[in-house]
Amino acid sequence: xxxxxxxxATRARVPEPETTAVRVRDVTMDFGxxxxxxxxxxxxxxxxxxxxxxxxxxxxxxxxxxxIAGFQKPTSGDITxxxxxxxxxxxHRRSIGMVFQKLALFPHMTAAENVAFPLKMRRFxxxxxxDRVKGFLDLVKLVGYGDRRMHELSGGQQQRVAIxxxxxxxxxxxxxxxxxxxxxxxxREEMQLEFRRIQHELGVTTINVxxxxxxxxxxxxxxxxxxxxxxxxxxxPIDLYRQPHNSFVAGFLGVSTFIPGEAAEGGLTVGAxxxxxxxxxxxxxxxxxxxxIRAEQIRIGPTPDSLARCDTKLAGTILDVIFEGERLxxxxxxxxxxxxxxxxxxxxPESFDLYQIGAPAAIGWxxxxxxxxxxAV
Amino acid sequence: xRKSVKRFSARIPLRLFESQPDERRKDPVMTRESDTSPxxxxxxxxxxxxxxxxxxxxxxxxxxxxxxxALVAPALLLVGILVLGLANIAESSLHTLDRSTFLPSEDYxxxxxxxxxxxxxxxxVMWRSxxxxxxxxxxxxxxxxxxxxxxxxxxxxxxxxxxxxxxFLPFFIxxxxxxxxxxxxxxxxxxxxxxxxxxGIGPFRLLFNFPxxxxxxxQYMLPFAVLMLAPALTAIPREIETAATSLGANWIRTFWHxxxxxxxxxxxxxxxxxxxxxxxxxxMPAMLGGGSxxxxxxxxxxxxxxxxxxxxxxxxxxxxxxxGSILVGIAIALFGAGTxxxxxxx
Numbered sequence: 001x002x003x004x005x006x007x008x009a010t011r012a013r014v015p016e017p018e019t020t021a022v023r024v025r026d027v028t029m030d031f032g033x034x035x036x037x038x039x040x041x042x043x044x045x046x047x048x049x050x051x052x053x054x055x056x057x058x059x060x061x062x063x064x065x066x067x068i069a070g071f072q073k074p075t076s077g078d079i080t081x082x083x084x085x086x087x088x089x090x091x092h093r094r095s096i097g098m099v100f101q102k103l104a105l106f107p108h109m110t111a112a113e114n115v116a117f118p119l120k121m122r123r124f125x126x127x128x129x130x131d132r133v134k135g136f137l138d139l140v141k142l143v144g145y146g147d148r149r150m151h152e153l154s155g156g157q158q159q160r161v162a163i164x165x166x167x168x169x170x171x172x173x174x175x176x177x178x179x180x181x182x183x184x185x186x187x188r189e190e191m192q193l194e195f196r197r198i199q200h201e202l203g204v205t206t207i208n209v210x211x212x213x214x215x216x217x218x219x220x221x222x223x224x225x226x227x228x229x230x231x232x233x234x235x236x237p238i239d240l241y242r243q244p245h246n247s248f249v250a251g252f253l254g255v256s257t258f259i260p261g262e263a264a265e266g267g268l269t270v271g272a273x274x275x276x277x278x279x280x281x282x283x284x285x286x287x288x289x290x291x292x293i294r295a296e297q298i299r300i301g302p303t304p305d306s307l308a309r310c311d312t313k314l315a316g317t318i319l320d321v322i323f324e325g326e327r328l329x330x331x332x333x334x335x336x337x338x339x340x341x342x343x344x345x346x347x348x349p350e351s352f353d354l355y356q357i358g359a360p361a362a363i364g365w366x367x368x369x370x371x372x373x374x375x376a377v
Numbered sequence: 378x379r380k381s382v383k384r385f386s387a388r389i390p391l392r393l394f395e396s397q398p399d400e401r402r403k404d405p406v407m408t409r410e411s412d413t414s415p416x417x418x419x420x421x422x423x424x425x426x427x428x429x430x431x432x433x434x435x436x437x438x439x440x441x442x443x444x445x446x447a448l449v450a451p452a453l454l455l456v457g458i459l460v461l462g463l464a465n466i467a468e469s470s471l472h473t474l475d476r477s478t479f480l481p482s483e484d485y486x487x488x489x490x491x492x493x494x495x496x497x498x499x500x501x502v503m504w505r506s507x508x509x510x511x512x513x514x515x516x517x518x519x520x521x522x523x524x525x526x527x528x529x530x531x532x533x534x535x536x537x538x539x540x541x542x543x544x545f546l547p548f549f550i551x552x553x554x555x556x557x558x559x560x561x562x563x564x565x566x567x568x569x570x571x572x573x574x575x576x577g578i579g580p581f582r583l584l585f586n587f588p589x590x591x592x593x594x595x596q597y598m599l600p601f602a603v604l605m606l607a608p609a610l611t612a613i614p615r616e617i618e619t620a621a622t623s624l625g626a627n628w629i630r631t632f633w634h635x636x637x638x639x640x641x642x643x644x645x646x647x648x649x650x651x652x653x654x655x656x657x658x659x660x661m662p663a664m665l666g667g668g669s670x671x672x673x674x675x676x677x678x679x680x681x682x683x684x685x686x687x688x689x690x691x692x693x694x695x696x697x698x699x700x701g702s703i704l705v706g707i708a709i710a711l712f713g714a715g716t717x718x719x720x721x722x723x
Contacts, residue, residue: 069623091622104620108638117634121625165624 020083021047021205022068022173027077029063029229037063039229040077045207045222047082050199052208052216054252055226061209062177064226068207069175070094082172092121097166097204098175102182103158105150111161112137112146118169136164139198156187163198174199176208180215192218213253217241225249246281247290247373255295257342260375263289268372273336275312277370288375297369298344300330300355301362310364316342318355328352332363463698470691481688489692499676499693503700506672509587510656513594517651518644520595521602526636528603529610544600552597556664559593560584585667593661598654602647609643610636645712653701673697 022045029038038060045051053061066072068079070091079086086094097118106114115133124132137146140160150158159179166174176195180188196219199206210216216223217237225232225240225248233245244250247258261270263283268275268291277291304313316334319341328346333339342363355361436447472481473488493499528540547555562568563583573579583589613636621631637644659674666672671679673693680690 071619071623090627091619092625092627094623096623098620098623100616100620102614102616104614104616106617106621106635106639108641117621117626118624121621121630121634169625 019047020044021049021081022207023078023080024064024068025078025080027064027067027074027079029060029067029072030075036060036075036229038067038074041226041229041231042077043224043231043234045205047205048203049221050196050206050208050219051222051224052210052220053224053226054210054213054216056211056252059226060229061211061226065175065177065207065209068173069096069098095169095172096175097169097171097173098177099159099162099166099179101178103162103179105158105161105165107150110147110149111142111153111157114150114161115146115164115168118165122169124169132168136168139167139201140164140194155183156191159183159191160194163195167198167202167204170204172205174204174206176206176210178210181210181212188212188215189218195219217253225252227252244280244292244371244373247292247375250280250292250371250373255343255345256292257295257298257340259291259293259337259340261289261291263287263372263374267367268370270337275370276367277372278368280371281374283372283374290373290375292371292373293342293365293369295329295343295345296347298342298363298365300332300344300346301364302360304362304364307362307364309366311367312370313362313364315360315362318357318359318361320357321352321355323352330355330361332361334363463695466691466694469687470695472688474686474688479685489688490696492689493692493696502671502673502676503696505587505670506656506674507700509591509594509662509672510652512591513598513655514648514652516591516595517598517602518606518648521599521606521647522637522640522644524599525603525606525610526632529607530615544603547597547600552660553664555597556593556660559589559596559665563589563592584665585669587666587670589665590662590670590672593665594655594658597658597661598651601654602651605647605650606640606643609640609646613639641712645708649705649708652704656701656704657697673700 022043024041024043027038027041028036030036041060041064043051053064055061063072067074068081070086070089074087081094081096106117109117112133115136116129119129119132120126133146137143140163142157142160142164145153145157148157150161153161162179180191183191192215195206195208199219208216208219220237222234223237223240224234227248233240233249235243240249241253244253250256251258259268259270259275261268261275262285263269263279264274264285266279267277268289270291275291283289299307299310301307304315307313314334314336316332318330319333320329320331322329322331326347328348328351330342330344330346332342332344334342344363436444440447469481470489471485471487472483473486474480475482524540524544528537528544531537531540550558560567564570565580565582565584567583569583570580573581617635617639618631621635622628626634656672657674658672659678662670662672662675663678666675674697677690677693677697680686680693
């Protein structure tokens with residue numbers, strides 16, 4: 001008895017393992033074209049977290065999502081949801097709510113019927129269905145719209161019906177397949193915040209797929225960047241932005257200027273020019289490399305001497321000045337680096353008339369902000 | 378943010394963008410600078426230009442207000458002739474046949490309609506036509522729906538082609554020839570009874586009864602129904618069915634709760650076409666019914682060409698037109714003209 005209680009205490013003291021909701025191991029999808037659409041993707045997602053898979057079209061992000069949903073069978077690899085392998089389960093046996101790109105709402109049903117559909121299909125007690133439907137229409141702020149048909153609802157309202165329909169049966173996992181892609185910018189940003197609010201309120205584990213980097217940064221706890229079927233990086237949004245693993249990730253998030261050259265100790269050699277920087281991937285000196293510097297990390301001034309806090313300074317010419325509302329975008333060519341258009345954000349639109357196109361200007365940055373990547377990746 | 382970068386590429390020489398991350402996704406149009414051949418003016422455009430100038434000569438721009446009427450004129454002409462014929466038939470239905478002279482009577486009378494109403498035979502023929510048409514609609518739609526669904530949704534081009542060929546082949550064979558084919562297959566010494574004989578049962582009398590007529594009609598109507606259903610099923614986005622699966626419906630429930638309700642315009646349209654064509658059919662009841670299973674059309678034929686009682690035949694013909702119109706009217710009132718997939722609100 002003593003023994004067993006002490007054993008129990010020991011077990012209790014062991015910290016609980018992080019609850020992994022979704023585990024994807026070496027999942028590959030090969031449609032037979034020679035290049036796999038998804039190539040050995042592996043990741044874990046903690047319960048209750050919001051993950052975004054970000055990538056350009058053709059990166060394999062939607063294929064990966066469709067495999068998790070069960071619409072496509074992986075060529076190889078395993079997918080586990082809440083500890084259960086789901087490879088053998090057809091989509092309707094998986095506890096997954098999904099919001100589709102074109103919403104796929106049922107036009108012959110009212111909003112309430114759309115939301116009730118999964119409850120009926122999953123054999124919920126019919127007496128509880130009306131209350132549950134009402135509760136979820138409340139959650140997505142559609143009180144009083146239950147008896148509307150789909151063509152009587154606005155784009156944003158349809159989005160909300162789709163969210164309620166995907167969540168009403170309390171799935172273990174919510175999947176979002178670019179549902180906001182077709183909305184205009186204002187509505188899209190509003191719905192991004194709505195997704196965030198609803199996800200926080202219910203605490204449902206969510207995987208979102210998008211090519212919109214802003215959306216990924218705004219809504220997610222974790223971001224996976226995909227390109228060419230491979231996971232390029234899996235990190236928190238802020239880490240992804242600050243410490244990109246390779247030049248693809250650096251170029252995909254934010255606006256960066258890339259400088260091709262050769263790796264050197266503590267920097268980059270471009271012809272006769274030596275630029276200091278931080279190596280983000282391991283490269284031997286002399287190998288082809290690319291330096292990347294973000295538009296907001298470059299300073300601009302009339303002369304190199306005016307850029308006091310920069311350790312790298314270059315003189316150049318203004319190629320273009322673009323007014324973007326809350327900021328200005330300067331395009332500058334440095335005399336020492338012909339053919340490279342530096343993109344520079346300036347957050348004081350008052351200085352619009354400060355530089356004319358064709359006028360001389362100087363740019364500068366801090367060496368720690370210049371990331372140097374292997375050019376091969 | 379990325380948009381601004383793209384906007385740039387139109388304003389700045391391409392060379393400046395060699396270091397941009399988007400480099401390998403560069404617009405293919407912009408890189409094809411060596412292609413300097415002039416844009417070849419397509420032949421189709423040339424032909425259209427010629428036709429347009431010819432049209433300008435025949436139908437000047439100032440007449441464009443009446444263009445709509447000009448376009449429906451042929452159809453109006455056709456319908457007009459039909460209406461004229463109907464009026465003619467209506468007129469002759471009001472004269473009884475004078476049995477002594479075999480000429481229609483001079484005075485107008487409703488006697489022909491009275492004859493039809495009083496005759497148990499004509500009532501039976503009418504009910505048989507209605508029942509036959511209704512059964513044909515039900516069986517045809519039951520067979521056509523899975524056929525069109527597979528044809529529309531199959532990922533295999535070979536299966537789709539095979540189904541399309543099987544669909545259009547019967548159109549090359551006339552209705553009478555097909556009825557003869559059925560006569561041969563279902564006859565007392567036909568293929569079906571031969572097979573049944575091997576098993577040790579039969580032979581059965583499979584022809585010259587009501588089921589044989591319905592069988593022939595279903596066989597005849599199936600391609601029409603498939604042709605009407607296929608566009609309605611194509612209009613249902615695949616993603617909707619995928620969504621139903623992800624919400625917990627297996628394929629049977631997806632079909633029942635999503636595909637069939639969404640295909641309703643096609644089902645109503647196909648039902649109307651099959652129903653009206655069956656109701657007015659002549660060949661199948663005549664050939665597969667063997668004279669014992671007459672539909673209204675057969676009765677009309679008998680009056681015109683056997684008894685030569687034009688008045689009675691005309692009365693029956695008008696009743697058939699009225700019956701068909703009422704049925705179509707009820708269907709449109711129930712489901713709305715929009716459900717036939719012809720405009721209306723969505």
